[in-house]
Amino acid sequence: MQAPAPGGAGRPLPWHADPQQLETVLRRRILPLVTKPARYLGGELGAVRVPWCGDRANLLLAFPDAYEVGISNNGLRILYAGLNAAPDTYADIVFSPWPDMEERLRAEGIPLFSLEARKPVRSFDVLGISLGYELCYTNVLNMIDLAGIPLRAADRGDGDPVVIVGGHCAANPTVLGSFVDLFCLGDGEDVVLDVAAAVRAWKRERGSRAELLARLRGIPGTWWEGRRERTEARVVSDLNDHPPPAILVPAIEAVHDRLALEVMRGCVRGCRFCQAGMITRPVRERDVAKVVAAAVSGARELGWDEISLLSLSTCDYSGLGEAMAAILARTAGSRTNLELPSLRVDALDESVYDLIRRQKPASFTFAPEAGSQRLRDVINKNVTERDVLDSVRLASDAGAKRIKLYFMIGLPTETDADLDAIVDLAGKVVAAVPRGGSQITVSVSPFSPKAHTPFQWAGQIDRDAMARRNRRLLDGLRPLKVKVSLRNPDVSRLESVLGLGDGRLGDVVEHAWAAGARFDGWDEQFEAALWDEAFAAAGVAPEAYLAPRDTADPLPWDGIFAQIDREFLRRDWEAAQRGETVPDCRLDGACGQCAACDGELQHIFAERGIERPGPDGIADDGAGGTPASPEGGEQGFDPRNADPTDPGRERDRWRKWRDRSPGKCWHRVVYAKTGDAAFWGHLDFQRQVRLALRRAGLPAAYSQGFNPQPLLKFGPPLPVGVAGDAEMLDLAFTHLAPAWEETLNRHLPAGVRVLASAEVGPVLSGAIDKDVDRYDYRAVLPPPGEGGPEPEASRRAIASFLDTTSRIYLRRRPKGDIEVDVRSLVCGDRLTVEDAPCPETGGAVLNFSLQRPPGEAGLPVFDFLAAVCGGLLPEPRLARVRRTALLARRRNGGWMSPLVRILELNQRLWLRKHLSA
Numbered sequence: 001m002q003a004p005a006p007g008g009a010g011r012p013l014p015w016h017a018d019p020q021q022l023e024t025v026l027r028r029r030i031l032p033l034v035t036k037p038a039r040y041l042g043g044e045l046g047a048v049r050v051p052w053c054g055d056r057a058n059l060l061l062a063f064p065d066a067y068e069v070g071i072s073n074n075g076l077r078i079l080y081a082g083l084n085a086a087p088d089t090y091a092d093i094v095f096s097p098w099p100d101m102e103e104r105l106r107a108e109g110i111p112l113f114s115l116e117a118r119k120p121v122r123s124f125d126v127l128g129i130s131l132g133y134e135l136c137y138t139n140v141l142n143m144i145d146l147a148g149i150p151l152r153a154a155d156r157g158d159g160d161p162v163v164i165v166g167g168h169c170a171a172n173p174t175v176l177g178s179f180v181d182l183f184c185l186g187d188g189e190d191v192v193l194d195v196a197a198a199v200r201a202w203k204r205e206r207g208s209r210a211e212l213l214a215r216l217r218g219i220p221g222t223w224w225e226g227r228r229e230r231t232e233a234r235v236v237s238d239l240n241d242h243p244p245p246a247i248l249v250p251a252i253e254a255v256h257d258r259l260a261l262e263v264m265r266g267c268v269r270g271c272r273f274c275q276a277g278m279i280t281r282p283v284r285e286r287d288v289a290k291v292v293a294a295a296v297s298g299a300r301e302l303g304w305d306e307i308s309l310l311s312l313s314t315c316d317y318s319g320l321g322e323a324m325a326a327i328l329a330r331t332a333g334s335r336t337n338l339e340l341p342s343l344r345v346d347a348l349d350e351s352v353y354d355l356i357r358r359q360k361p362a363s364f365t366f367a368p369e370a371g372s373q374r375l376r377d378v379i380n381k382n383v384t385e386r387d388v389l390d391s392v393r394l395a396s397d398a399g400a401k402r403i404k405l406y407f408m409i410g411l412p413t414e415t416d417a418d419l420d421a422i423v424d425l426a427g428k429v430v431a432a433v434p435r436g437g438s439q440i441t442v443s444v445s446p447f448s449p450k451a452h453t454p455f456q457w458a459g460q461i462d463r464d465a466m467a468r469r470n471r472r473l474l475d476g477l478r479p480l481k482v483k484v485s486l487r488n489p490d491v492s493r494l495e496s497v498l499g500l501g502d503g504r505l506g507d508v509v510e511h512a513w514a515a516g517a518r519f520d521g522w523d524e525q526f527e528a529a530l531w532d533e534a535f536a537a538a539g540v541a542p543e544a545y546l547a548p549r550d551t552a553d554p555l556p557w558d559g560i561f562a563q564i565d566r567e568f569l570r571r572d573w574e575a576a577q578r579g580e581t582v583p584d585c586r587l588d589g590a591c592g593q594c595a596a597c598d599g600e601l602q603h604i605f606a607e608r609g610i611e612r613p614g615p616d617g618i619a620d621d622g623a624g625g626t627p628a629s630p631e632g633g634e635q636g637f638d639p640r641n642a643d644p645t646d647p648g649r650e651r652d653r654w655r656k657w658r659d660r661s662p663g664k665c666w667h668r669v670v671y672a673k674t675g676d677a678a679f680w681g682h683l684d685f686q687r688q689v690r691l692a693l694r695r696a697g698l699p700a701a702y703s704q705g706f707n708p709q710p711l712l713k714f715g716p717p718l719p720v721g722v723a724g725d726a727e728m729l730d731l732a733f734t735h736l737a738p739a740w741e742e743t744l745n746r747h748l749p750a751g752v753r754v755l756a757s758a759e760v761g762p763v764l765s766g767a768i769d770k771d772v773d774r775y776d777y778r779a780v781l782p783p784p785g786e787g788g789p790e791p792e793a794s795r796r797a798i799a800s801f802l803d804t805t806s807r808i809y810l811r812r813r814p815k816g817d818i819e820v821d822v823r824s825l826v827c828g829d830r831l832t833v834e835d836a837p838c839p840e841t842g843g844a845v846l847n848f849s850l851q852r853p854p855g856e857a858g859l860p861v862f863d864f865l866a867a868v869c870g871g872l873l874p875e876p877r878l879a880r881v882r883r884t885a886l887l888a889r890r891r892n893g894g895w896m897s898p899l900v901r902i903l904e905l906n907q908r909l910w911l912r913k914h915l916s917a
Contacts, residue, residue: 039252068250153180665762
């Protein structure tokens with residue numbers, strides 16, 4: 001018997017289940033009070049928005065980390081795109097709220113909700129959590145609890161969604177086994193569709209939750225606590241059967257803020273410490289033509305200026321050179337950079353470095369892992385010192401400003417001589433780089449043993465041993481004047497314990513979560529003492545999990561077959577102790593019998609040969625392209641998208657532009673920034689404008705130098721949470737762009753619109769910041785029931801303020817507090833309360849004008865409200881503030897728009913120039 005539907009007689013619909021009511025509370029009482037409120041807005045470009053329907057399969061994809069980490073996760077994007085393309089299926093996403101947001105949600109009694117549909121987690125049929133890092137375990141529990149779902153799987157019943165976990169951490173599911181209903185092992189593309197199909201069938205039959213769980217447990221590749229049979233991880237046999245997923249363009253800058261395309265999955269280099277390289281076998285490459293098409297269309301349609309070719313070892317992608325050359329040719333003139341992740345020092349030849357050199361790369365990252373050849377053989381790294389130094393020289397010649405080297409300490413069989421070899425190798429790298437060239441960074445992390453690797457039996461060194469090794473390295477590296485980065489040993493040890501643990505650690509994780517552990521992977525959030533107390537409270541000794549293990553002893557993850565045979569791992573562990581290497585079985589050596597290939601499942605290499613370049617030297621994908629701008633290297637501009645009133649003359653006009661080859665022309669722009677856009681920070685807003693310019697194909701002029709950027713000069717920034725009715729920016733184009741305002745508006749995100757513009761000319765004679773002398777605001781204070789004053793009390797406070805000749809306010813700043821005379825900031829008596837309260841909220845409405853006194857510090861608008869209202873307004877950020885105008889002072893004491901000011905100034909300069917001539 002199916003549980004009553006939400007909103008039915010047996011299950012009343014809570015107020016927060018209504019997206020409109022939830023939206024109102026978020027904007028009025030929560031988002032103004034949290035850091036980076038844009039994390040919780042939704043509305044990303046590329047997001048799926050459809051009306052809510054309870055009859056279809058509704059799955060919520062959760063990432064247990066902050067928005068800016070999860071939104072660019074490739075696995076999450078794959079699942080999101082695949083599910084939303086399936087019939088009668090809807091997928092939404094949710095991320096771990098930052099601690100301040102969690103506090104507000106709990107205070108308001110609001111359960112965790114989805115990003116786009118704004119529906120509570122318990123409205124969904126399945127909560128699917130993508131878990132790739134052990135230090136997110138407490139976030140998993142926190143998300144389950146915030147959703148109002150019982151923590152332990154055994155305590156859930158009808159009305160609770162099924163909690164499923166996938167990702168690399170599912171390779172050892174035992175630690176979280178009691179909290180999770182089901183684990184999906186291996187690649188997710190196919191299994192997630194099986195899950196959706198099972199939910200659809202269950203809904204048609206109106207079954208109970210137990211019946212749904214039984215259906216899901218019948219899907220191959222699933223594991224749950226108590227399962228006795230061995231579970232085999234799912235593997236996608238051919239990536240070409242699954243096109244690269246659509247990219248969500250984040251509302252704020254993500255950790256990996258670029259167009260990332262997976263070119264290859266799997267790695268058989270055989271590094272013995274690397275779990276990802278073991279459990280993602282065999283190697284499956286995506287065809288070059290598919291990679292190139294996705295890169296070109298993604299950059300054009302989404303506005304990205306950087307493309308990343310993604311895999312565990314991108315340098316091993318057999319079509320790398322061909323793909324890079326084609327992408328660079330197809331994006332020539334659009335200022336699109338091509339980026340590669342961490343590079344193998346033995347995998348790139350000079351031709352690929354030549355392609356990279358064109359991008360003026362800022363940094364290169366290499367991972368020798370060990371300093372001595374002996375230890376590199378133990379870990380099967382299969383690179384030599386010459387490989388490292390040759391790669392560093394090529395990177396330096398390519399113009400890299402920074403070169404990063406990654407090493408590990410505490411590797412099996414390591415001695416002090418191996419530590420000294422790190423110092424010696426770093427010294428040779430420094431010597432290989434010309435003086436004044438690349439900055440060298442040496443990053444050192446403790447070795448962390450992982451399940452399903454040959455080193456799963458190795459154990460980890462203790463804290464004292466880590467500290468001693470770090471001191472030895474620091475002493476040796478100090479004379480080299482390199483930058484050194486050391487990982488927190490406590491973080492590394494906890495990662496190892498959780499990765500190698502069993503079901504007994506479930507109580508430890510719960511204790512740590514209950515004590516306040518959140519975001520343990522973030523340095524500023526991690527508290528080792530909380531975990532020490534949690535281990536003690538659960539009666540578990542972490543050292544037991546870090547000790548070396550006998551290869552004959554059972555392991556917690558023995559019930560999981562992650563496409564790698566345990567006997568193979570044992571043989572490789574013994575080979576490591578003898579210092580023997582194993583060649584790459586793809587190209588160099590015989591099959592190592594790891595069991596990843598089984599006849600039907602084999603290595604797949606990229607098909608060679610994409611379409612030949614056309615007459616212009618650029619390959620054609622059949623989708624058309626953007627003509628290169630007349631000046632080489634400038635942003636492409638297509639006049640076919642301009643001047644719809646006279647389409648017959650567009651090509652002729654374009655030819656005239658090419659013949660004229662004009663310089664840049666500045667425009668002053670008036671725009672509105674309202675709605676959700678008010679919650680963006682200034683840097684995130686700038687990023688959105690740059691992306692929109694690229695999507696629109698407008699001919700933006702660029703700065704010169706190492707990292708050219710569009711010539712954009714913004715006016716005074718708006719504080720987060722403050723809307724703007726008539727903000728300003730200056731931008732420059734290289735060519736005539738008819739009707740560019742309309743074109744840009746089609747590509748700007750919701751809440752941002754160009755209202756007016758004026759052509760300034762080739763020279764920008766004044767910055768907006770210097771032109772603005774007055775700021776006009778309208779502030780709606782919160783109503784009396786939500787922390788705001790009565791309108792009459794507001795009038796009395798303002799009258800008292802205006803009667804004073806001076807009011808000193810202490811402004812708190814990170815660089816030091818300062819005193820500001822608030823009264824002197826108000827333009828005369830331009831501070832009033834409207835007669836009628838806000839009809840929407842009932843709060844008092846203030847209108848005021850602030851001036852910027854020359855040479856004195858100003859005051860943020862929320863601080864101004866605090867200074868005026870005092871204790872009547874305990875939380876000024878709850879006021880809904882709009883900046884209604886930016887004004888410049890005329891010589892006669894009047895006021896005008898900075899748009900008018902720069903036009904008048906340019907007119908005077910023009911007259912002066914020509915009259916003097």
